[in-house]
Structures are given as C-alpha cells and as structure tokens.
Amino acid sequence: MPDLSEAITAIREGAKEKDRFTYLTILQYNVTSPEVLPTVNEVLEKDPQLTQEIGWDLVQILLRIPGAETCLETVARLGNPREVMIKVMEALEQLGEESGDENALLAEAETEEPEPPKDVAARFITLLGMLAILHRRIKTKYPSRFLGSSLVKVYEAYQPTPEMTASVINLVRSLSGRKRPPLPSRKSSINVANPDQDGDASKNAPDPEAEQEDPTEEMMQAKLLQAFVTCILQRYINENEMQWSARLLEKYYPEKNLPGRKTMTQKYTEDDTLQQRDAVVGQFVSILSDLGVDDCSQSFVKSIYEKASGFDPLANFENFDSADEIKLSPGGAVSLIAYWIFSAEVFEANHPSPEMHLFPEHNTLLERFLGADPQSEIVQNPGIADALVTVGLALNHMKLVSANQETKCMAYHHSLTLVSVFHPDLHVRNAATTYAGIVLHSDPDDHNRLEILEDLLENCMFATLKAVAVTWLKEEILAANKEGASANAFTGPEVVDHLQYFIFPDMQELKDMDHEALAEHWAQNNIFLSQVANFGYFLFSSGLKGVVPSGMGAAVAERFMDPLVAGAEKLQQGVPELGEGEKMELAILVDRLRSIPL
Template sequence: MPELSEAIKAIREGAKEDRFTYLTILQYNVTSPEVLPTLNEVLDQDAELTQEIGWDLVQMLLGIEGSETCLETVARLGNPREVVIKLMEALEGLAVAWHDEVIVDVDEPGVIPDSKIPGKFITLLGMLAILHRRIKTKYPSRFLGPSLVKVFEAYQPTPDMTASVINLVYSLSGRKRPPLPQRKSSVNVANPDQDGDASKNAPDPEAEQEDPLEEAMQQKLLQSFVTCILQRYANAHDMLWSPRLLEVYNPKKVVPGRKTITEAFRQDEELQKRDGVIGQLVALLRDLGLDECPTEFVNSIFEGPLHTDPLAAFDDFSSADDIHYSPGGAVCLIAYWIFSKDVFGSDSPQPEMHIFPDHALMLGRFLGREMQSEITSSPGIADALLAIGLGLEHRNLIKGSEDAMLMAYHHNLTLISVFHPDIQVRNAATSFAGTLLHSEPDDNNRLEILEDLLENCMFASLKACAVTWLKEEIIAAKEQNLSNQFSSPDVVERLQYSLFPDMLFLNEMSDGALVDFWAQNNLFLLQVANFAYFLFKGASSRELVPAGVGAAVGQRFVEPLVAAAERLQKADGAQDDDRMQLSILVDRLRSLGLQ
C-alpha cells in the first residue's frame, strides 16, 4: 500500500495520463478516506475527466467510508446515463447482499436494524436524484422505471431508508414544498440534490427534447413506486390502525387506568416515528396528485387483474394508463385517510365506497384462497382492510347486501380474528364481526351466520364468539320485546346439537387424547357452559328451552363432559391453569342440575 503522500501525488499527477492509465492509478491509490479530498478536487476541477471516468468510480468509491462528497461530484459531472447504469448495478448488489444476510435477534422479521443499514443505499439514492434531474431525453421514463425497480428491490422498510426514498421522490417529482416543522417523529437523512449546489451540475451531453406525454408517465411511475413502499413499510411495522380506531369509536369500552394503544403511539418515540413515516409517504402521494378517493380508484383495487408487482412490467408501459398502483399500498392509503381523519382530525378525502359491495369485494380479493398465508404474510394490509371496514361502519356507509356476500364477508373478518399475528388486531376483528352481525337487519341472516359458525368452524375461539353473539341476540330480543328468530324456543331447538354436541365419545379416549382435545376446545366448552347456565338457570331465558331438551343435553353433553373433565384434572399432561379451568367447568355444569 503506498504512503499517503505518494498516493496523493499519484492522484494529482496521474490525471495528465490517458483515462485507462489514470483509472489503474486510482485503483491502486484510492484505498483510504484520507485521499478522498484530493480525488474530489481533481474531479471537481476537470469536468471532462469526470464525465469520462465517473461511472468507473462508483463501485470503487462506494466501499470507502466518507466517499459521499466524491460520489456527489461524480453524480453532478459524470455522464448521467452511464453513471445511472452503474448505480442500478450497485443497488442490485445491495439487494443480493441484504437478502443473503442472516439477521439474528431482530424483533421484526425481514427488517434490517437501523444500526446495520448501509449508508450506501442512502448515498446511491442521493446520487440518483441528481442524475435523473440531469438526464434530458425524449423518454426519461425509460431510465426512471428501471431505477425505481432497483431501488425497491434494495429497499428495506427502516425509517432512514424510507426517508431517503422520500427525498428521492420529492426530487424526481420536481415539486418543492416548504420545509415541514421539525417533529419528534421526523427522520432526516442526507439529501444532496436539495441541499447541495445544483449550479455545479453538468449538462446532459446527449440532451433531447422530452416527449409531451412523458410528464404523466413519470408521475404515474412515482405514484406506483410510493404505493409499493407504503405497502412494504406498513407490512413490516405494527401500525395498529384498527385497534386505535376502535378505541376512538368506543371510548366507554376503554379500561380505566390502563394505557390505551392510542396513548402509547402518542407517547412512545419509536411508535411516533412509525406514524410520522406513514404520514410522510401519504403526504408525498398527495403532492404527486393522489389526493382523492373516487369510485374509480376504489374499484381499481378489486376489479381486473391483481397487480401484485406493478413495477415489474415497466418494459411494457406505453402510456400512464398501463401503470398500476400497488393494490396493497392503495388499501393502506385509504385506511390511513380514514384513520388520520378520525384520530388526528386531518383533512383527508372521503372514500367513495360502502361495506357492501365495495369493501366486501376488496376483502375477498386480498384474502383469496390461501387466507391464512395472506393474513400472516401481509399483516399490515389485513390491519388496513379491517380499519377501512371499521371506518365505513362508523360512517354508516353499509348499504344492502346479498345474503351470500354478508356471510362471506363475516367469514373473512373472523379469519383475521384467528390468523392475524397481533392480538390487538385480532380483538378488533372479533369486535367488528360482532358489531356487523348485530347490525344486520334480517334476523334470519344473523341466525344463519351463527349456525354456520357453530356447525362448520374449526376454530374453538370463533365458535366461542358465536356462542357469545347468540347470547347477545337472545338478550336483545328479550329487552326490546322483539318477535324474531331469537325470541322463541325454535332457536334452541335448531342449534342444540351444535351447542351441545354428543360427548359420549370422550369415554373411550385415553388421557393423552383428552389433554389434546381440551387444548383444542377449551375456549368453546367454557363458553358453552356459561351459555348453558344462562339458558337453563336464567329466569328470563328458561322459557326458550323446548320440552325434553334439558334431559337430553344432560345425558349426551353434560355427563360425559363432566366425567372427562374430572379425569383430566388428575391427568399427567394437565397444567395448573388447565386444572383451574376444568374445575370451573365442572362446577358450572354440575350447577345446571341436568345430570
């Protein structure tokens, strides 16, 4: 390795050699941060040299700490079309490197911790902003599209990387907004295009007149790109839009003295940062012209092909109409418009949609056939979809629905309540499903939904919810003096075998099999026991029990279940919590007097 003084001398004097020789000299001498000021001085003073060799310097400089100033000079003076190509190669290398990196002890899978974010990504995006503004060609979208694809492939949804993406798009859009006031949730990264000296930018040596249709193409490309970023960021961070909306809509249900989710986001700096980043992305889309939610925008999300990777087909774009938004990003955008209006009091647009059919079709489109995998792999979209439904119901934007659509919609909501990885979102989905069920005006439809859950649902937690909702329907019919499906003994007659199934098979089970059975069904069995007490012992509900049902339930359900529960209390595999719950179950069933 050459001495520092020798390296500096070689960098200065070597510029007089031919370009190939000089590049060889640089490869040998540019190995440490100390020589970078000298190299930058040479590049800055010889624009012709930088134009010829700039693109060869990108990979060389990117690996050296403190090379940002030199790379900025390369971006301002190098041949913009050639340097852009090298930047795309560098971004592709980052994407591969990050994909292969093994991350240990990361709270959020798929997100690289802030401490590990390579500054290379931020530096490359700062260069891209300068370069794309320098390129003057007939079809600039043909450069912009591939660049955005490479940026998105290398992007990881951390605050700093998202801030650098926001800087890039603001620069490329050509819109200059006044600086926002600094907030606790603000994230700032270097932005050489806006903060540097644009007067140093060299002209494009191959400049052409831009096609008149290009402005619309570039705007739509940027809109599509930002919706992709929004989707990825929301999926990687628990925004908890639906639980927070539920707190705002139902303040009386908030437990006194316990910190709410809304308060946590207001007080915790990291949670504030999440809200701040999403807010910046939505503001960016508004600046790009996406500031309305008409019927056409809503319908585009669930009609026609599902464009899961809208940037992938950039080679086929011939007009702005060929470019599509990220459907998941569009859903997150609508959710945030509703959320920010109701939680922050923003002036967000009102979505032109209703629960039926718009939101029902949207929910069905996203969950598709692989419902569990879709919810677990895209938790942010599932939360956003739920938030939209809550907001529409709160605004009474429901409209009538066909019976089949109502049942399918309710089914999809209950799947979120089962499969979403966050318990607070699951609880919000359960609450909304119950509200929607009770608000359905047709009591036949309500009963059919409950019957379907009790007979066909494989999840004990949902069947337990169905039992709770049935009890609420019976109580409402009694209190409001209604004459409907829930006010006569017919409802118990119809549902008795779903509520109180034949449990005689438990007598043949081994202790181990009983332990497994209890683990899978305890939520439902405990809820049914409570419902049975309400039904058979309640002064106002005993009239709903048809003649002979009590004795039949005692024989086929209560007796074998009590016997199995008493065996389980002594079984080796039972935990202390299990034994306590089993004791409660036995006491409640014995109190019925049906044995």
C-alpha cells in the first residue's frame, strides 16, 4: 500500500498525463483508502474533460472505498452520462448477485430474515443517487430505453429493507418529477442520501450527445415508472407484514376482539417500526397517484387479471414498442387496491372507491393468484394473499357481492380456506378463517352452505380446518333453530344424520395402535377431535328438539367415543414423553367425552 503523501502527490501529478490509461493505472494503485478521496474529488472537479473521459472507469474503483459518495456524485455530474450509466448498471447487477449469495448462506444457516450487509446497502444507495443524476442529464430521442434497463437492475438488486426502500422512493421521485411536497417527517422515518435533491444541479455537465426527445417518450417513461413502483410495492409487502386483513377485521367486528388483549391496530399505533411500514406504503401510493394511477375503475381491476401476465413482478422493462404494452405488476396492483380500501376504512383517508364485486372480480383475482400450486403461491407471496383477503372483507362489508347475481360460493370459499391453512402469519390465517365463515353463513342458499360443510368434513386433509367446519355447522344449527327462523336444511335431524360419519368417524382402529402410532394420531388430529367432543356435548345437551336423530347416541358411543376415550387413556399412561400441556389436553378430552349425556 503506498504512503499517503506519496499517493496524494501521484494522484495530483498524474492528472497531467496525456495518456488517460496511464492515469487510470495510477489511480488503481493509489486510491486504496478514504484519506485520498478529497484529492481525487478535487482533481475531478477541476478537470471536467478528464472526468468525462475516465469517469466510467472510476465507478468500480471508487465504489469499493468507504466514503466515496462525493467522488461518485462528481463522476455522475461530469462523466459521460451514457458510459457512466452502463457502469452503474453493471455495479447494480454485481450487487444483486452479492446480496443473493449472502442471503443464500444466511438461509442455509437458518438465520432469521436475512438482511444485506451494510456495505451492500450503502453501495445501493450511492448507485441510485448516481442514477437519479444521470437520468436527468441524458438528453436522447428515446430516454425510456435507458430508464427501462436501469430500473431492471435496480429491481434485481433491491431488498425491502428500510434504507434501500427509502433510496428507491428517492429515485422514483427524482425521475417522476415530484408533484407534491414530501410527507412530514416522522420519528420513525428513514432518511438516506439523495444527491439529486440535495446537491448542486448547476454542476451537471451537458450531455455531449444530446438529441431531441421523441413526443411519445413522456408516456413511456411514466408507464415504466408505474410498473416499476408496483413491482417494488409487491416485493415490499411480501417481505414486510402489513396484516391489513387482521386490522380491518378488528375495525368491522370489534366484538371479536379479546378483552384485555392489545389489538393489532394498537400495536401498529404504538410501534415505530410498524408505523414506518404503513408510512412507506403510503409513500408508494402517493407516488403512483402522481404518476397517474389513481382510480379503481372496473377497467383497472379487469386489467390486473385480463392483460397482465402472471403475479410475478415484471422481469424486463426493455423491450416495449409503446406505452400500452407496459403493464403493472398484478400483485402490486392488488396491494394498491387493498391499501386504498384499508386506509379509507381505518384511517378515513381519501382514496378511490373500488368498482368491483366479490363476484366476478374478486373471485377471479383469488383463483388467478392461487393458480395450480396454491400452497406455494401463498407461502411465497404472503403479502398479496393478505391484500386479497383485505379486499374481500371490505367488499363484503360494503355489500358489493355480485355484479350479475351469478356466484361461485363454494369455489370462492375454498380459495379463502386455502389462505387460512397455508398463510405463514397466524393473524392473517385467523382473518381468512373468520372471513370464510362470514361468507359461508351469508350465502342465502342453505343447500349451498350444507354442500360446503359436507365437502370440508369429508375431503379436507387439515384438522384445523375440519375443526372450524364443525364450529360453522354448530352455528348453522343454532341459527336455523333460533326462534322465528325459517326452516331450512339445518333445522331438523337430517343434517346431523347425513354428516354424522364425517363428524364422528369410526375410531375402532385406535385399539390396535401402539403408543407411538397413538401419539402421532393425536398430534395430527387433536384439534379436530377436541372440537368434535365439544360439538357432541352441544348436540346431546342443548335441548334442541328434533336435531339429533333417534338412536344416534348409542352408535356414536360405540364407534367413536368409547374407542377414543380408551385410546386417550392409553396414551396418557404409556407415553412418558408427553408434555404437561398435551396431558392436560387429553384429560380435558376424556372429561368432555364422558360428560356427554347420550
């Protein structure tokens, strides 16, 4: 490593070299520490012609040195904008590869939610600051070609951390031309360097290859930015839990909130990190509004699932011939609608009202999102799933059920239950489950409701969902037998008789199971079995006349209750590894079964 004074002298004197390649070699050898950076910047500012000729070669040299932001800003202002932009995009591509490798290693080590190293985030912020300056400087006939290419690289390198997200927001505001003042800063806000806004634009050198811009370019660039922001929004909400559906459920059904327990809405009010998430999405939404995405018309909703291809973000913004070919990210567009609805309902914000219904629009969106592999889609895109449940909750609450009186209630309900099973967030699962119950009970056709319940109890593989189906059946029976209610499929004993073998299945096989098999069976089915025991107690002790078929009690005891009690007691006594909680659950099950008055 050269001596500091020798390095500074070499950097100053070497600038006099007529051979620029020789000077680059001098810089590569001497620019190795932050201490020389003021000298480098002094040389670059004093000799704009030198900076224009070698600026693009300096990007990689300077980017590896901490504190080189000022030098790189000078390169962006004085270097050949086309050449420097190529190097910035190469650096972003390399950054994306580094972040991907780092996250893969952290994931293999089972580390919690991997974040990019600080130097990666710092370089990302610096490069985006350069891009904002460079795009303003380039004067060409088709600037959208430069814009599309650079946005692809930004998207590929982006990770949804607060700092990197703030940098993306700064970039888009610079490129779109800010039409409104920034939102008031908050205690939890994230501020990152923004040289395009805070620097001196008068230092920008003119584009040496300037051309007159094509008249169609303004719309092309606006559409590219719209698509880009919706892609970033989709990635952000997939990585940062918003829990819109859970919070909206609290707003609509406050009676379901547990007394004494802090609500989700309170958590978001009190936690700075959670507040910041709402603020970030709000900034994305305001930018999209500035870019012309500000109505939720029927045509806008249809465009999400009729024209756009797939729910994955757009991977390539480079090969478009007209603005009409550029589409929004469907997942980002759904998230936008969810935020419009959520913030209007919860924060009383002024946002577009949705021109859509549960049928056909929301049902189509759900089906399209779930696709051929629902579990994978929900797990990989939890934010979109949350957004879709949020939209459904709101449309149902607004009584926007059907545009043409045609409904596919069973298929729609099935889609909701898939979210309730596979979503990684407990609060969203609960919201989806609750909403599925609301949809079920609100179907005016009692035979449809019975068909849905029968399908769940007979064919569902998930004990949690079967347990919920038992609860829904109980609610239907109570509603049907309520004083003044009209008679329907749930009024008499036929419904219980029809479903009894799904609710109270034959458990004789438990007699032949060893302790290990019993423990596995209990682990897989305990939620359902406990709920059935409670349902059995309800049926036989509720006093509802004519609901239980004659003679059913003895049959249920023989095939279901007696072998289940014997299996539970065998498990309690023969498996010392059972935890205290499991032992208590088994004891409660046995007590409940024995208390049923058959």
